[in-house]
Amino acid sequence: MSANTFGHLFRFTTFGESHGSAIGCVVDGTPPGIPLTEADIQVHMDKRRPGQSKYTTQRKEPDTVKILSGVFEGVTTGAPIGLLVENQDTRSKDYDEIKDRFRPGHADFTYARKYGVRDYRGGGRSSARETAMRVAAGAIARKVLENILGEDVSIRGALVKIGDTAINRNNWDWAEVDNNPFFSPDADSVPAFEAILDKVRKDGSSIGAVVEVIASGIPAGLGAPIYAKLDADLAGALMGIPAVKGVEIGAGFDAAMLSGEENADEMRMDGDDVTFLSNNAGGILGGISTGQDIVASFAVKPTSSILKPKRSVDATGHDVEVSTKGRHDPCVGIRAVPIGEAMVACVLADHLLRHRAQCG
């Protein structure tokens, strides 16, 4: 219900603005007795952290996360986990110029219309800086999943397309994802991605991307039809990441072009286990996990904050031109990879607890 809370049984509530003193969140519903340290969270924060390559924003934020509550002697107690990250490198005066001007494609205009007042510094509450707390919550969600389901659970994301350049899926190697600044699973794609980003930066422009997240080791049975379907919740979670404009589960829009016999994933027994001969469903049927890999992908639009001047209006009703000078990611899709992973982890942890509630 709350605009700033995600999830139901495993849930988190975030607060904070881009240029405020701190951002934070409260993670609630975590089962007791799970080992958890700040380092467990920090490793994921560091993936999303800005300023790590020339292809992301140059804002320097250590994004050091502090656990304020809910963990005692190294394990969760079942009490809410308060997390805090102090903002360090805020250059609010970069934004004076756009105080009264609405950047096209940005939330400036809609926040002004909705609320009347807004913290314009760095986008205020609408800034993607808030997503740091999603990554933190996602790290705890992973711990919950691993604690209950075992260490075989993995939730991994990768960048599969920048602009119109896609990776070669035959080269997919998870080990490569952390070896390049794009989270690409295809080593061969890296030079092309570098070339695109170099050009985009030089042009003062930006570019869109597609991210794919795969969750393995998730048992059959998670998901709660009719209105808390696993795929519906994933779609909502991923579409809610800043700049996302499309979400697919499994074959996605391609499924619309298939016949019934092409699309349906056939099943066979493999000893006592059921195996599927394909995964067009992306691991979800009727809103419930099948036990296959859960596969979701999402489209990230290009950053709206660009140097190139664009026509817009200001708060007093005059036509203006807007050129954004702050420090921005030329391709927000890159840093969306750890965010996408985190949101998938949170949805799965939430559904795992729901499943325990109803089905024991």
Added chain:
Amino acid sequence: MSANTFGHLFRFTTFGESHGSAIGCVVDGTPPGIPLTEADIQVHMDKRRPGQSKYTTQRKEPDTVKILSGVFEGVTTGAPIGLLVENQDTRSKDYDEIKDRFRPGHADFTYARKYGVRDYRGGGRSSARETAMRVAAGAIARKVLENILGEDVSIRGALVKIGDTAINRNNWDWAEVDNNPFFSPDADSVPAFEAILDKVRKDGSSIGAVVEVIASGIPAGLGAPIYAKLDADLAGALMGIPAVKGVEIGAGFDAAMLSGEENADEMRMDGDDVTFLSNNAGGILGGISTGQDIVASFAVKPTSSILKPKRSVDATGHDVEVSTKGRHDPCVGIRAVPIGEAMVACVLADHLLRHRAQCG
């Protein structure tokens, strides 16, 4: 939270199985004083109703909706509105054969894994028959929107693609949508769609489709960031329709291929009003409506229930072949049009009430 409740302030809860005695829902949160009759709901029910053309299932259901509460002397009272539709044409013995066999691509397997027991007749709770109640709730949502925002609000859907055959968008004419059995806005597309469907039926197969829903007359300011964004809620609502595998807002996946200057919708003053020079955003920025048309589309996979035999397994762990003999839609995407409209209406009504709560 509840698996069978949709929405927050404008919300509905459904119950009922495909072959039970009745399906129904409770619509809650409706403002008082809104004129409402059964006919207001029935007109939308009739669009989704089965058996209306040879391109949908031949099950005969009048789908007559009855208002049991919440309306007094022709207007809503603010009390919950109970709605009931009796099932008439249930031929449960069609399903005896698949009682213990999991139809590939269907929820049979996942319901069995999750719940242990299931009403297999006609898919039970997982049947798309439940969507009749979404259409009913959507009809009330429209009344709420019109009552508060005025008669200019419209929420309309259309089928824009079957298999790999798309309509010609230049021919788009809303008046055509109700003139053909496909809800196509392009009269010229009808012969091609007929040919595809005729072939699919003859083959005992099925085919996927893409549906687009457009909401006009929605003011700027609806939507509640960060975790109740309008686009995120639309994505969840549409992905939750049976057989949907992908959702796009505005330019959707195409946005991932654009540069920042191509994608950002520029603004100009038009007298005292702000106008946008394009609508790649699909009417939503930062999770909040811009005042432009809200544009959402979704991909519907082909019906999993097909005559063609497919490999599967049964409840006792044996390999089997499954061929579904019941009466099924060869293209569930067609009847998804009024369902998509209904879900968009419900999301918007919910957000309208939320907006009134916080912003007056």
Added chain:
Amino acid sequence: MSANTFGHLFRFTTFGESHGSAIGCVVDGTPPGIPLTEADIQVHMDKRRPGQSKYTTQRKEPDTVKILSGVFEGVTTGAPIGLLVENQDTRSKDYDEIKDRFRPGHADFTYARKYGVRDYRGGGRSSARETAMRVAAGAIARKVLENILGEDVSIRGALVKIGDTAINRNNWDWAEVDNNPFFSPDADSVPAFEAILDKVRKDGSSIGAVVEVIASGIPAGLGAPIYAKLDADLAGALMGIPAVKGVEIGAGFDAAMLSGEENADEMRMDGDDVTFLSNNAGGILGGISTGQDIVASFAVKPTSSILKPKRSVDATGHDVEVSTKGRHDPCVGIRAVPIGEAMVACVLADHLLRHRAQCG
């Protein structure tokens, strides 16, 4: 959130007015595989049913409950359980006289102020007739508790006071509760209660009462601090019963008069079990069950609908006198006994599922 939904994981949503065609509810979250028949519910409905003695309303309602969904071949499926009770003996013209007059002590005035319109027939939505569905939901909640915790769980209520006449607690005998029309556990109290009620009826008046509900066999650990404490949820559930004005847990207001050493329930080991030497806490500490009996009591005000004329105002702003001629309970506290039991059962079932979610 919803005004017409109670509970979270085990939850129900009701609809219907006193003189509408039917009342009903949807029970959601029930675990699958629990044996359930209409008779399991009817036995509890019959306790609350009107017209059973001269001490309750003479309205004749069989209150026959029908299960519309969620049960297949005698067991719950995990799908929502739709329940319907048709209204039979509605004499709406009894109410024409109070159509525009606000009965003192009744919700007439506040509904008119809140909603502008209201179904005045028999109190419409504010009628205690709605509580029939709480009893139905409570019957299912009992099944959930028994299924998970075992047959030793019992949730029993009793009338302990009418006006200023209390039972003698030394005579408490659960077996007596169903042997008299007052649900009194003290057989010796019956003549006094009869005398009070006879006088009240003769006077065209009404009288208040106190009800106590005791849940036995509930293990330690249920309850979710800080804002979903078991006692807080019980207090909300019981205060929400029509006409209730006070709620106590354990020693209740008497605890305010005790010293710390008098109030604290001491503990001793009894073999491997912990036993408490008293139960001032009413079985709840820190919002979590201790394993002792859970004890809650609530005060029910006298029926506001009385024959004796009272000063009031009408909808057009004039002073009037109101005398209510319909068929009313002279002591609504009596029929509040099965309702109180039902609400306690629902709260406990909800918390049991919550506990499973977080603590396994």
Added chain:
Amino acid sequence: MSANTFGHLFRFTTFGESHGSAIGCVVDGTPPGIPLTEADIQVHMDKRRPGQSKYTTQRKEPDTVKILSGVFEGVTTGAPIGLLVENQDTRSKDYDEIKDRFRPGHADFTYARKYGVRDYRGGGRSSARETAMRVAAGAIARKVLENILGEDVSIRGALVKIGDTAINRNNWDWAEVDNNPFFSPDADSVPAFEAILDKVRKDGSSIGAVVEVIASGIPAGLGAPIYAKLDADLAGALMGIPAVKGVEIGAGFDAAMLSGEENADEMRMDGDDVTFLSNNAGGILGGISTGQDIVASFAVKPTSSILKPKRSVDATGHDVEVSTKGRHDPCVGIRAVPIGEAMVACVLADHLLRHRAQCG
């Protein structure tokens, strides 16, 4: 749903333990444009703050609240308001002795049973220290109420009874409440209360109390029947305050002893306004406010942490004696006054926003 979140549209989520580094909360749903400073909150924090008289705990906590987000240039923005209070005077070693011993009447035993692990220092999450954040949230709730309803709204609490000594209601003077360390509205009661507390402290004991909260200036129409009744929500909110065992609205348990004609509050026109000739209802009928003062009272049990030794058990299953040596309030009912006010304010703010949503 969340155990650590209170409210629906106006809601807050708290975190933190008694002896952790900080406690905090996130207040969500606040309308934009409301002037708010840290001083607005601090004035209420200071009322609840420990160590202010010899009749409350001697723990020294400045309880300085810091606003981390949601306020920009002195007004709320509609974004979540993050609040933080650092813990200063934590003497955790006071608690080593009770690390494995369950204090009778305290949540030690139930937390251990529910969660398996617990932060025993100062009661950890179960400590009343958490209520500091309720007071902070309540201060913001007051601002919301005043901003929408006007300055005439007031929510005031008073201590009306300690042990078996009650105030004289004829002496009630709100101006006296802040003139004595008991929040008593009756100046004449102060010497008696001092005598009781002095004796209790000397004895190493504690004593219970009754608190009354009155909200004035609340219009008719707030409250959402059937399951979000204003009185039910108040009952839940007040019963959820640590150590509370009973809640009454208006005449409360006394209403159970009245006849219908004694209890029903008669109405008369006073010009265009409706006036009530009494207020047994405590300002609420059918779960909806009448426009009269809203009157709620609650019973607070004596502090469980006392010096006097009591029989108990330890975590390893042995009989022990427990004497609590920490710094504790001899009468927690005193500091419950500002907490009760805060909870009433939060419930009313929540219902005000709900009412705007449904009824405009």
